[in-house]
Structures are given as C-alpha cells and as structure tokens.
Amino acid sequence: MDYVVEQEKKIPVKSYDVVVVGGGTTGVVAALASARNGAKTALIEAKGYPGGIIVEGGTALHSFYNMWKAFPGVEKRQVIKGIPQEIIDRLMVYGGCSGHAEMLKGYDYDSVCTAIDTEIYKLVAFEMLEESGVDLFMNTLLTSAINEGGKITGIITESRSGREIFKAKCFIDSTGYGDVCALAGAQFTEINDHPVVNSMGVGGVSIEGFMAYGKEHGLLNQYSNGIRSGEPDQLVRVDLSSSKLPEALRREVKDMGLALVVTSVHDDYFMFVKINYKMDVNPTDRNAVTKAEIELRKRQRKAIEFIRKHIPGCEKAFIARTSPTLTIRRARCIKCDYDVTLDDIVEARHFDDDVFVYSFHDCGAKYQVKNGGTYGMPYKALCVSGIDNLYATGMMITSSWEAHMSTRNTVSCMAQGQAAGTAAALCSKEEMGIRALPYNVLRDVLVKDGVYFEEDK
Ligand SMILES: Cc1cc2nc3c(=O)[nH]c(=O)nc-3n(C[C@H](O)[C@H](O)[C@H](O)COP(=O)(O)OP(=O)(O)OC[C@H]3O[C@@H](n4cnc5c(N)ncnc54)[C@H](O)[C@@H]3O)c2cc1C
Structure with a gap:
C-alpha cells in the first residue's frame, strides 16, 4: 500500500471539564447529567441531530419497569426514573409518546411498551441540552484521541469548521462503536454476534x-x-x-x-x-x-x-x-473494570457501587431477573480499564451475548448516561481520577437527581 505522511499543522484548542463523544441514546443523557451538575460540558455528535439508535432503530424503549406482569403478586415499580423519565415526560407533553403502555399479551417479554415519535425526540433532546447549558457540536466527527500515561489529554475532531482539539478533565465514550476508547488505546474485542x-x-x-x-x-x-x-x-x-x-x-x-x-x-x-x-x-x-x-x-x-x-x-x-446509515447492535466491546454477567442479571445481584437498577432482558421468555426484581449496574462496569479519566457507556460494555442482551437496551443505556455524566462532573470538579471518586458522594447526587434504588427489595 502507498502511504503519505501528513504535514504538521497547528490545531485550535477548546477546553472543557467534561467532553461527551456521541450524542445518541446514552450521550444525550450523559451530557445533561454532566452539565446540570455544574461541569462545563461539550457534546460532540457526528450527525445533525441527537438520539442515535433511539431514533433510528429501536422499536420501543425497554424498559422503565420491573417485570411485575410475568411474576404475579410482585409489586409493580418503575425502576428507571431520573433524566430518562424527564425525556418521556416532555415527549408526552408534545404528543410524542405512547406512554408506558401496559403489555396485554406477551408480558414474559416486557411489562410495558414505551414507544416514541422519533422526530419529536430530536427536538426534545435539543431543547433539554440547550436549557442545561451543554455546548453542542453537531456534524462533528471524532477522529483521534491523545492518551498520555493512561490519561486522555485531548481528542481530535473534524468538521466543516476544520480540525479541532477538545481538552477536558474527563471524557465519556458514548459513540456506540467505542471510538474514543479504541483511539485512546483501550483494550477491546470485536465479536460480530448480531445482524x-x-x-x-x-x-x-x-x-x-x-x-x-x-x-x-x-x-x-x-x-x-x-x-x-x-x-x-x-x-x-x-x-x-x-x-x-x-x-x-x-x-x-x-x-x-x-x-x-x-x-x-x-x-x-x-x-x-x-x-x-x-x-x-x-x-x-x-x-x-x-x-x-x-x-x-x-x-x-x-x-x-x-x-x-x-x-x-x-x-x-x-x-x-x-435510517441515514445502518445501525448496529454492537461493534467493539470495551474492556472495563467489571464485566456484567448473565448470572449477575438473572440472580438479581446488586453491588457495593450500584449506579442504577434495571430489570429488562431482551430474551424475556428464556432469561428473566429473579422474582421480577432488579439487578444493579456497578460503577466499575463503566470505567475503562487502564485509563484514568474515561467512561465507556451504552452498547459497547458487557462481553457476553446473553448479558449484553440486557445492558444494551435503550433504557439501561440512558441510565448509564446519567451515571457516567454525573460521575464525570464530580471527578472534574475535584480534579480526581475516576477510580478516586467516593461512591457515597456519587450515590447521593444520583438520588438527588431522581435515580431510583431499591434498598429493601
Ligand atoms: C435495529 C435495532 C433495534 C433495536 N431495538 C431496540 C428496542 O426495541 N428497544 C430497546 O430498548 N433497544 C433496542 N435496541 C438496542 C438499543 O437501541 C441500542 O443498544 C442503544 O440505543 C445504543 O445506544 P448507544 O448510546 O450505545 O449508541 P447510539 O444510540 O448509536 O449512539 C451513538 C452516537 O454516537 C455517534 N457517533 C458514533 N461515532 C462517532 C464519532 N466517531 N464521532 C462523533 N459521533 C459519533 C452516533 O452518530 C450516534 O449518535 C436496538 C438496536 C438496534 C440496532
């Protein structure tokens, strides 16, 4: 193959507390959580609208509720609240959502169907991001990341305004493809296990x-x-x-x-x-x-x-x-400090560092969380191994096909976004690495911001 060496050139720098790359299902919520918790936040998105697969591929948002209908006698409870529910509330006001419509047949798969108008979602997300003070960089493609000694010091983007460097104290990879992680040298596998x-x-x-x-x-x-x-x-x-x-x-x-x-x-x-x-x-x-x-x-x-x-x-x-391009169910799987397993899910395990709880599995007829309960998403499952200031979120985490069939779903991705965005804002404020963040501090802020945990269940 023929090669050319690019000429050196000066690149303008933009500085932030938190940079979220990928304004899709997860990244929108991550940027909202980060900005609302006081961080100067940039959201970089390759397309001209927010939402990713939530507006391009998925049939309904799975799932805000526990599987109460599949387990008679189990209490009905909404297990994902916070920013994801706020988005639904605004969609409802704009006539862009079915509501959490109770399943009348087939509730071993899910208890509710939450369908949204994808075009109204784009406007709702834009409005919420603007109101929260997120700096939006649409039609902007991440192309490179600079990793200095296990810490990302900047990422490089391309747009019609030219090449730019975004520096930040903390980064969130919400690209679906794990582009930030891969470009920063994180470990990953490519499994190719979905159409x-x-x-x-x-x-x-x-x-x-x-x-x-x-x-x-x-x-x-x-x-x-x-x-x-x-x-x-x-x-x-x-x-x-x-x-x-x-x-x-x-x-x-x-x-x-x-x-x-x-x-x-x-x-x-x-x-x-x-x-x-x-x-x-x-x-x-x-x-x-x-x-x-x-x-x-x-x-x-x-x-x-x-x-x-x-x-x-x-x-x-x-x-x-x-959809403007084909959509994927996963591309790269990023190595994080913890890898959620199918056993964790079906056994309804909770961790010392849960950042939200979740109940849905996409193969409901085969795998369900025990007794219509919930499992916990541990903070460490979002921390990219070997990098001190980078979270991985969304479909790129969780290696086993069976466990990924739960964690990759839209509502889990949105909740991951709120957890990572909140944590990134706290880390950048205290100028600390992601592994130094005290869990109780994160948990208190998540609770204040409406995230549901279920201590007694
Ligand atoms: C066809 C299909 C159907 C599905 N059906 C359902 C369903 O019915 N219910 C359900 O709950 N889940 C469903 N899922 C799963 C779920 O929708 C996804 O797993 C989830 O939406 C992924 O969210 P994400 O934030 O990881 O990625 P995405 O939503 O894809 O967001 C990634 C964003 O990053 C941007 N981006 C990517 N690379 C770059 C880059 N280099 N620079 C800048 N920006 C970049 C993209 O443009 C995109 O906006 C479905 C998935 C697919 C593919």
Whole structure:
C-alpha cells in the first residue's frame, strides 16, 4: 500500500471539564447529567441531530419497569426514573409518546411498551441540552484521541469548521462503536454476534390490519394499547412470530431479514420496521459496511412489497423514513473494570457501587431477573480499564451475548448516561481520577437527581 505522511499543522484548542463523544441514546443523557451538575460540558455528535439508535432503530424503549406482569403478586415499580423519565415526560407533553403502555399479551417479554415519535425526540433532546447549558457540536466527527500515561489529554475532531482539539478533565465514550476508547488505546474485542439493521418508518399502513394478520395465522406474540394520535387505549405495539408462518412465507421473511414487530404513536404509520442482515465481518469494516448498506436497501424494497401484498390495510404502504446509515447492535466491546454477567442479571445481584437498577432482558421468555426484581449496574462496569479519566457507556460494555442482551437496551443505556455524566462532573470538579471518586458522594447526587434504588427489595 502507498502511504503519505501528513504535514504538521497547528490545531485550535477548546477546553472543557467534561467532553461527551456521541450524542445518541446514552450521550444525550450523559451530557445533561454532566452539565446540570455544574461541569462545563461539550457534546460532540457526528450527525445533525441527537438520539442515535433511539431514533433510528429501536422499536420501543425497554424498559422503565420491573417485570411485575410475568411474576404475579410482585409489586409493580418503575425502576428507571431520573433524566430518562424527564425525556418521556416532555415527549408526552408534545404528543410524542405512547406512554408506558401496559403489555396485554406477551408480558414474559416486557411489562410495558414505551414507544416514541422519533422526530419529536430530536427536538426534545435539543431543547433539554440547550436549557442545561451543554455546548453542542453537531456534524462533528471524532477522529483521534491523545492518551498520555493512561490519561486522555485531548481528542481530535473534524468538521466543516476544520480540525479541532477538545481538552477536558474527563471524557465519556458514548459513540456506540467505542471510538474514543479504541483511539485512546483501550483494550477491546470485536465479536460480530448480531445482524446489522436499517429500520424504516412505513406510512400508509394499519396496525389493526397487522394484528388481524397475526391472529389469522396464529402468530401473535405480544401487543399493547397506549396513546396513538392523541387517543388513549389504541394499539401501539404488535409483535408477530414469523416462525409459525407457512413454510414458503416464513423463508421469504427470513431471507429478507424482516422482523414482524411494529410500534406506533400515530395512525397509519409504523415507526420502525426492522430489516436485518448478518455481515461476515464486524461492522467496523468500512468496505463490508458499504456492501451491507446496499443490500439493506434492496431488502427494504422487498419487505415493502411483502407488506403490501400480505397485510390487510397495508396495500398502499410506502417507505416514509429510513435510517441515514445502518445501525448496529454492537461493534467493539470495551474492556472495563467489571464485566456484567448473565448470572449477575438473572440472580438479581446488586453491588457495593450500584449506579442504577434495571430489570429488562431482551430474551424475556428464556432469561428473566429473579422474582421480577432488579439487578444493579456497578460503577466499575463503566470505567475503562487502564485509563484514568474515561467512561465507556451504552452498547459497547458487557462481553457476553446473553448479558449484553440486557445492558444494551435503550433504557439501561440512558441510565448509564446519567451515571457516567454525573460521575464525570464530580471527578472534574475535584480534579480526581475516576477510580478516586467516593461512591457515597456519587450515590447521593444520583438520588438527588431522581435515580431510583431499591434498598429493601
Ligand atoms: C435495529 C435495532 C433495534 C433495536 N431495538 C431496540 C428496542 O426495541 N428497544 C430497546 O430498548 N433497544 C433496542 N435496541 C438496542 C438499543 O437501541 C441500542 O443498544 C442503544 O440505543 C445504543 O445506544 P448507544 O448510546 O450505545 O449508541 P447510539 O444510540 O448509536 O449512539 C451513538 C452516537 O454516537 C455517534 N457517533 C458514533 N461515532 C462517532 C464519532 N466517531 N464521532 C462523533 N459521533 C459519533 C452516533 O452518530 C450516534 O449518535 C436496538 C438496536 C438496534 C440496532
């Protein structure tokens, strides 16, 4: 391969207490928590809007509640509150959320469905970030990190305003891909254990028709009623099992990677229809991703044809929105001081350094937190091994596939964001490394800011 050595050049420096890289599911909440706790905070995001996969891929936000419906007699409790719930509250005011719609069938998977309007979410997140005094750098790509003796002293970004260095006392990697960690020399693995996806918003459809199709073929796994187009008690989620379809149709659905799960907060619109594609290599491979982007768009066309042909009330279905790039369920897995295990989750373990509690597992029929309870997310699971001022958050933590199927979900990611953002603000204030932060100090601030813990459960 031919190489060129870049010329040296002076780069302008911006200085912050805390820099959050990645304004997605996790990073929005991390930046809010950091700024609200007094840190001068920058949020750097490659795209022109906040939200990441919460607005590009996921069908509903799993999950703010414990699994009370799967464990009769267990008390119903909301286990994630704080900033994630504040976002929901504002979405509700703007008519952009189904509410925490109770599952009426299939509650071994989840007790509620919380579906959001992805476009309203973008505005809500922008407003909250502005109000909290976060400095926003949109359309800005992280390209490098400077690690001096186990401490990040700066990160380098590119945008149409040129190359810049952001210095800070503490950094949070919320890029999903673990870009800050990898560029700073942290240890990671690339597991490639999930398909990549491009989820489309589909207009000209009927969720009642989708439900009728499921009932007719005996495919119905799950449904819930919530607020849709401003009306309460409407269908907002229907989940069908393609495995029970006649063989030819089942194969067709499988080959195009179509997931028969829809959610909506508006009439005549499916917020997300997922199209999956399993790549041979990890989605950090640019050339392979290019091919996958093309393949996913071909599959989307086939899926629309399938929906028009087979689902009643969807004869005029059309693609109203697609994700600007394919989305991933994980790329790099970053080595942190603790790696949450499936046993921790199903045994409902709590740690001396819990930063929030959580209850949802994405394979609910197989794995559930014991007795409809919660497990704790330990602070050390967010601390990047070998680096003194960097947190990893979101889908990049937790190596085992089974445990990741819990920790990667949106509501856990949001809670991780609040924990890391709060901790980063406290560390930067006291000019201390992340491992020197006294747990009781962090816990007190999290409680003050509405994070739920359940001492007696
Ligand atoms: C198709 C799909 C469906 C899913 N369905 C559900 C579901 O129904 N319910 C659920 O709870 N969970 C679901 N999940 C899981 C969940 O949505 C994700 O795990 C979670 O949203 C990940 O959040 P994150 O903050 O880690 O990453 P993201 O939300 O992806 O945020 C990362 C952000 O970082 C930015 N970024 C990346 N690299 C850089 C860089 N170098 N410089 C600057 N910015 C950068 C990105 O643009 C993005 O905005 C789904 C995931 C996928 C892919």
